[in-house]
Amino acid sequence: MSKVMKRLGRFSALFFLLLFASACTAVPIIPTYKPSALDPRGPAAAHLASLWWVMLAFGTAIFVLVLGLLLTAFLRRRRSTNATLPDSSDGDIGRNWLIRGGIILPIVVLAIVFGYTIYTLAVVENVQGRADVNIIVVARRWWWEVQYPEQNITTANEIHIPIGVPVRFQLESDDVIHSFWVPELHGKMDMIPGHTNYLTLQADQAGVYRGECAEYCGLQHALMGFVIVAQSQADFVRWVNAQQKDAETPTDSTARQGQQVFISAGCVFCHTVQGLDVKTIVPGRANLGPDLTHFGSRLTIAGASLTNNTSNLAGWIVDAQHIKQGVDMPRMSLKSQDLQTLLAYLATLK
Ligand code: CUA
DSSP, X not given: OOHHHHHHHHHHHHHHHHHHHTTOOSSOOSSOOOOOTTSOOSHHHHHHHHHHHHHHHHHHHHHHHHHHHHHHHHHHHHHOOSOOOOOHHHHHHHHHHHHIIIIIHHHHHHHHHHXXXXXXXXXXXXXXXXXXXXXXXXXXXXXXXXXETTTTEEEESEEEEETXXXXXXXXXXXXXXXEEEOTTTOOOEEEBBTBOEEEEEOOSSOEEEEEEEOSOOSTTGGGOEEEEEEEOHHHHHHHHHHHHSOOOOOOSHHHHHHHHHHHHTTGGGTOOOTTOOOTTTOOSOOOSSOOOTTGGGXXXXXXXXXXXXXXXXXXXXXXXXXXXXXXXXOOOOOOHHHHHHHHHHHHHOO
């Protein structure tokens, strides 16, 4: 084996090793869905996936063609033993190759791909959303505020939609540029401060689809996730009805103590719990952090970085900075007993 081949072998081994390593992650990204844009679950994503496959087919065909021509030229040159001077017909052949392969072929291929791209964009964009469900998503560093103005619901990091119908999203940002991306349902859409973008997406099957922020937005960009829960019309209505209710005052004494901790520790200054009367200390609506009215019904916490369970929640409350450095949520130095009661209270917010 030649030196070059050995080097090539070593290089490709390293390349594949890096490729595998890039799939590893130090932070538990939960729920552990690995969404793929090539696994479409809605019409828009299906159109975009088709476009991707068409581009891949063209790219592969041209790659194979160019390699074939290179190989042919290489073998021919080796076969001709004595160097001959080029005759005049060589110039004609060269010119023909240049015109056909260098001008006509690229024009045809690029025109087809361009036309198909324009067609795909038109089909994906010209969709009317369902009139009675409009969802406003406001990107924050590093979480998502979700509002349903018609239903008068505010939630965070978890968006419920009915299946089989297009739903319109109004996308805004409160600080820097973010991007809204649910690979299985649609392409990316930027969320720009001072400018509203719209996106209409549809899920064909019930399920939980993971979304990501797709525009670098600072330290915790990688932990700015959310989930879309697509459900049947009946389940969606049930969810809406539950979310519209105020949080109930806990009957259990531990949870009631926790509610007091929630107020005295200052959680109420950033988080709203609908139905908890704190008007005397918090003027207006607290929205620096997610609305927690029905927090217990959500699948994840911390921008879909952790599963919503007691141990993750305890870790988050005590030291959010360790999990997501730079996040607005401060470290809370609570007495162990206060933490336990607070966890009990939060568990009642279903
Ligand atoms: Cu928000 Cu990246």
